[in-house]
Each structure stands twice: as C-alpha cells, then as structure tokens.
Amino acid sequence: MSASNPPLNRGTTTTTTTHPLSLWDQVAPRNYMSIVLCFSSAQTHPSAQLSVSNHLRTALSRLASRRREFAGTLHLGGPGSTNPHHVLLSTSPAHHIPLHVVDLYDESDTRYEGLREEGFPARVFVDRRLVVSGELRPGGKRVPVVQIRFVFVRGGFFLLVYLHHAFGDGSCMDALLKELGDETRLGADLVVEDEQEETEEVDRTFDIDLPTGEGGGNGFDQLLKQCPEYGLLPEPTGPTQPILPPIEGIECHDLEEKIFIIDKNRLDAVRQQLSNSTPCQGPQPTVSRYMTLAALTWAHTTRARLSTSCLSPSLLAHHQPTLFNSHDWLSPTKNLFPTNHSLRHYFGNSISWAVTRFPSTASLISSCLPSSPPSSSSSLNPLANLATGISNFNTTISAPHIQTRTRLFSAIPDIRRLGLALDARLPHYFSFNTWLHLGSRATFLFPSYGEGDDRQKKPDAIRRVQGNCGLPSALILPDVGTGEGEIWLLITLEREAMGVLEGDGGWMGICREVIGSASVLGETVGGDDDAAIFI
Known part of the structure; x- marks a missing residue:
C-alpha cells in the first residue's frame, strides 16, 4: 500500500478550526460509509x-482546497469540551x-470484464481487506472525514470512497461524488452539460439550531418511551447500532447477499392492481413504487425466513413484525422547517427511521404475491394494506417527530449508548433502504479513457x-444506467432462506434476473467490521 498526496499549502499558516457537529451527526453510526465505483480501462x-x-x-487537492470539510478530521470532544462523547470536526x-x-489481487488472474459480465456480484466487495476503520476513541487519533483508495485489476x-457517517449520510456522499467527479474534469476542455444547478459558493454549516418544540415528558426516560425505534445498548458501542439481546437458539452467521433485478413494468403492474383493491380505491395507485417494493420484499423475505427458522413460535409471538426504513427529513420534498435558516446550508446527517409494525406474521405473509397471477384485485387486499401501512407510517415523520428525537439526543447522558430496537436476527424484523440516486449526478474523467469527450x-x-x-x-442499489426499466435490489439473508426466496414463484415473478454471490476474485475473506447499519 502506498500513501499519496502530501498536505496542501505547506508554506502557509496552518490554523486549525474546530466545528461542532449537529445532534443528528452525533447520533449517526461512527464508522465509514464505504462504497466502490467500478471503472473499465x-x-x-x-x-x-x-x-x-x-x-x-x-483533483483531490483542488477539492480539499475548495471544500476544506472533506479534508477535515474528526475526534471526540474529550475533557473540557461541552460533551466528551460528542464528535468534533477540525479543518485546516x-x-x-x-x-x-492498494495491491490486493493478482492482475493476471483478475479480469474486470469477467466481473462486469457477472453483474459485479455483491460478494466481491464483502472483504475485510477493503474496510477502513473509522473508530473514534477517547484520546485516540483523529480520523479523516474522507479517504480514497484505488484497486487496479486487469x-x-x-475507486473506493469512504465518508465518515458521523459527518454525513447518503445525500452527503452523493454530493461528494458529484464534486469529485467535477474536479476530475476541470481544465480538460470538455463540453459539460448544463445541469441547471446552483453553482455559487455558500458558507456551509455543520451544526443546526433546531427547536425541540414542546411536549410532555422532557426527562430522558420519558423521551425514550416516545421514540420506540430507539433503546439503550448495554455498553457504549453505538450510537445507532442494533440492540441484540441474548436469545436462546438464535443464530445469524451463515449469511449471503444477492442482487435481484426487479422489472419495473411488472412491479408497476402490481401497483396498478393495488389501485383497484379496497384499501387503494382511485384512478392512480395511492402507494409509490418504493412502498410497493418495500412491502413485497418484507413479506416474501419473512415467509422465506420463517420457513427455515428453528425459533419457537411462542418466542416469535412476543415480537411484533417490524420494518425499519430510513427517511430523510431534510429532503427538499419534505420541507418540514421552511423558516429555519440554520438548515438552509446545513451539510450533515438528516436521517430518521420510519417504523412499521404489523399485527401478526400471518397477516404479513398473506401479503405475498401468489405464484400465478391473482384472479381478482381483492386477493391483493392484504398487500395493499401492508403497502399503505408502510406509507402511512412514513407520513408520521413530521416536525414534532423530529423535535422529539432532537430532545432525546440532547438528553441522553452518553450518546454512545443509544441503539436501534432492530433485531433483524428475528425472521420478521427487517430493514429497507435506498441508494437509488447516490452517484447518479457524478461523471468522471480519467486519462486512460481515450480522447475528447469520450473520456467522460x-x-x-x-x-x-x-x-x-x-x-x-x-x-x-444506485442507478448508474445499469438497465432500462430495472431496479437492482441487494438482499442480505440467511443462506437457506435465500434459497427459498429464489424458489418463490410470486417473488420471482417481478424479477428479471438474480446476480449470485460467486466471485471471480476467488474466496473472499469475511471479518469483523462496524458496518451493520448504513443510512
């Protein structure tokens, strides 16, 4: 491994500025959001x-000069700070x-074209050698906000990009990729399409003044009861890591990941049928494509997992079926705080969790699609109830919802003890997330591409x-033009349950193809990392 670029501006004053980060940054997972961009050459x-x-x-040097926060470092407050467990940003x-x-693979045996033909299986990038630790320890060394790695194959x-979660979420990663791509094209005398985006430089803020509102129960215990998606971890290993209490007989070690290519037309045909069902009357479906897919995925994966689970029904009966999906409350389409000026140029985390709880596993499984086309729209009523239920729970994320959670984050004595009440070892607990638009605006230029505009x-x-x-x-998964009319859905399941899902005629009816976990790079090496939750 060889380190690269030296510090900028060696001859200038190296004044370091420390910035507080928002409470929503403080509660984010303290690890790197790690992605890989695949380029042929x-x-x-x-x-x-x-x-x-x-x-x-x-390009990175220019970006670091223009956006110093991307070249910043993170550290814990330590003694004398307002909160020794909070993360601070330093820029200079x-x-x-x-x-x-990084040299990882034998280029003579590793072919990029072979990976592309296989659809870049997820398993290729489940490898501890690709992971960078972002652990923040009291009194420990400072951690870069962003790190970049190259791995060459034949x-x-x-291009591996690591953005620390304590600094930003998926929308911040998308902005980083867009700006990095722009820097690689700078000065190349290329015609760049007018994206009609605001290009003026702004003074970005990393902390926000978010009113916590009014409401009963300002003590921490009362606030925790008002935020059922959260709980307390037994040790300060968080924040925002799943709470996994000891349960006799529960195991979740033989896992695998596969990519299911969803056919949008088939999915939309299901949506159209839902519009004719009793819960969704009207000329247009009242649930989005996203909610429909979330409902189908939760129902079918739960059925597959239950059919292979050795847990007792009495144990499962004590846990209500639960779905977590991440929800960006600062998205321009939400506009929950239109008059809050501190949010105007805020750059940081803004993810909350929409939590859907369903009455029973039986009602959840009844939402699965049949192997053959349904005979009537009424047979889809259970699925319509599930999809509209997920949609309705997402609408509960309002200004008071965000204010209550902000109060909770402020009140907890040690924010590292805050965990998620999401035990996905249980077969009817699941999480659903989207990176659909991550990286979709980014276009890169590298000198090995060719001549002129073809290099973009x-x-x-x-x-x-x-x-x-x-x-x-x-x-x-991100849509970077992989296929017309397709959604690429990465699913992680127990190996035996994955086999059942692939044999599920109703589920496979909306799929075009499954990209498996076999790797042309040889056996990948699993290992411990702290990436259980990505938001």
Whole structure:
C-alpha cells in the first residue's frame, strides 16, 4: 500500500478550526460509509495506473482546497469540551484527503470484464481487506472525514470512497461524488452539460439550531418511551447500532447477499392492481413504487425466513413484525422547517427511521404475491394494506417527530449508548433502504479513457463495501444506467432462506434476473467490521 498526496499549502499558516457537529451527526453510526465505483480501462499497465492516480490526486487537492470539510478530521470532544462523547470536526488549509493505491489481487488472474459480465456480484466487495476503520476513541487519533483508495485489476479499477457517517449520510456522499467527479474534469476542455444547478459558493454549516418544540415528558426516560425505534445498548458501542439481546437458539452467521433485478413494468403492474383493491380505491395507485417494493420484499423475505427458522413460535409471538426504513427529513420534498435558516446550508446527517409494525406474521405473509397471477384485485387486499401501512407510517415523520428525537439526543447522558430496537436476527424484523440516486449526478474523467469527450464516464456500477455480510436487510442499489426499466435490489439473508426466496414463484415473478454471490476474485475473506447499519 502506498500513501499519496502530501498536505496542501505547506508554506502557509496552518490554523486549525474546530466545528461542532449537529445532534443528528452525533447520533449517526461512527464508522465509514464505504462504497466502490467500478471503472473499465483499456490501459492498466503501471504507467497508466500512475497517470490515473496522479490525475485523481490533483483533483483531490483542488477539492480539499475548495471544500476544506472533506479534508477535515474528526475526534471526540474529550475533557473540557461541552460533551466528551460528542464528535468534533477540525479543518485546516494544511489538511489533505488521503489517497492510497492498494495491491490486493493478482492482475493476471483478475479480469474486470469477467466481473462486469457477472453483474459485479455483491460478494466481491464483502472483504475485510477493503474496510477502513473509522473508530473514534477517547484520546485516540483523529480520523479523516474522507479517504480514497484505488484497486487496479486487469481491464479496469475500483475507486473506493469512504465518508465518515458521523459527518454525513447518503445525500452527503452523493454530493461528494458529484464534486469529485467535477474536479476530475476541470481544465480538460470538455463540453459539460448544463445541469441547471446552483453553482455559487455558500458558507456551509455543520451544526443546526433546531427547536425541540414542546411536549410532555422532557426527562430522558420519558423521551425514550416516545421514540420506540430507539433503546439503550448495554455498553457504549453505538450510537445507532442494533440492540441484540441474548436469545436462546438464535443464530445469524451463515449469511449471503444477492442482487435481484426487479422489472419495473411488472412491479408497476402490481401497483396498478393495488389501485383497484379496497384499501387503494382511485384512478392512480395511492402507494409509490418504493412502498410497493418495500412491502413485497418484507413479506416474501419473512415467509422465506420463517420457513427455515428453528425459533419457537411462542418466542416469535412476543415480537411484533417490524420494518425499519430510513427517511430523510431534510429532503427538499419534505420541507418540514421552511423558516429555519440554520438548515438552509446545513451539510450533515438528516436521517430518521420510519417504523412499521404489523399485527401478526400471518397477516404479513398473506401479503405475498401468489405464484400465478391473482384472479381478482381483492386477493391483493392484504398487500395493499401492508403497502399503505408502510406509507402511512412514513407520513408520521413530521416536525414534532423530529423535535422529539432532537430532545432525546440532547438528553441522553452518553450518546454512545443509544441503539436501534432492530433485531433483524428475528425472521420478521427487517430493514429497507435506498441508494437509488447516490452517484447518479457524478461523471468522471480519467486519462486512460481515450480522447475528447469520450473520456467522460459514469461508473459501470456502484456497490457497498463491507467486511462481512450485515444483518438481513434490503438496499436499492444506485442507478448508474445499469438497465432500462430495472431496479437492482441487494438482499442480505440467511443462506437457506435465500434459497427459498429464489424458489418463490410470486417473488420471482417481478424479477428479471438474480446476480449470485460467486466471485471471480476467488474466496473472499469475511471479518469483523462496524458496518451493520448504513443510512
């Protein structure tokens, strides 16, 4: 492994500025949000690799100079600070964004084209050698906000991007990719499409003044009861990690990930049928494509998991079927706090959790699609109830909802003890998330691409990077033009349950293809990492 770019502005004053981060940053997982962008390249000999890495190094230097926060470092407050368990951001003109070129694979045996033909299986990027620790320890060393790594293979390369979750969420990662891509194209005399975006420089803020509102029960215990998606971890290993109490007979170690390519037309046909069912009367479906897919995924994965679970029915009966899906309350379409000026240029975390609880596993499983087309819209009433239920729970995320949780984050004595009441080891607990638009605006230029405008390129794929498979969940992968009319859905399940899901005629009826977990890079190495929750 070779480190790259030296600090900027060696001859200038290296004043360091410390910035407080918002309470919503404080409660975010304290690890790196890790992704890989896959690029093909006709030239991968050593001189071409050096040219590519030098080109990116220059782009990163420009980005660090213009957006110092991306070159910043994170550390815990420590003694004397307002809260020793809170994370602080430090910026300086001397900081740089770390870039490393990593030798992991034998290029003579590793073919990029073979990976592309396989659809870039998720398992390829479940490898502890690709994971960067973002652990923040009291008195420990400072951690970079952003880190970049290159991995070259024959016929292409992987650009690994690590953004610390305590600094930002998926929308921040999307902004980072967009700006990094722009920097790689700067000065290349290329025609860049007018994206009609605001280009003026703004003074971004990393903390917010969010009124906590009024309401009963301002003590921590009372606030925790008002926020049922949260609970207390037995040790300060959080925040926002799942609470996993000891349960006799529960195991969740033999997991695998596969990508299901969903056919949008088939999914929309289900939505149209839902519009004719009793819960969704009207000329247009009252649930979105996203909610329909979330409902179908939860129902069918639960049925597959229950059919292979060895847990007793009495144990499961004590736990109500629960779905977590992340919800960006600061999205422009939400506009929950239109007059709050501190949010106007805020750059940081703004993810809450919409939690759907269903009466019973029987009612959840009855929402599954039949193997053959339904005979009438009334047979889809259970699915319509489930989809509208998920949609309704998402609408509960309002200004008072956010204010109550802000009060909770402020009141907890040690924010590292705050965990999620999401035990996805249970077969009827699940989480659903989307990265659909992550990276969709980013276009890159690297010198190995060719001549003129042909050098501008979007990645062939964007995948999640992990040290091992996380808990059972589903994630809509970024759309970088992978296929017309398709949604690429990454599902993590127990291996036996995955086999049942692939044999489910109702579920496979909305799928075009399944991309398996076999890797052309050879056996991947699982390992411990702290990436159980990505938001």
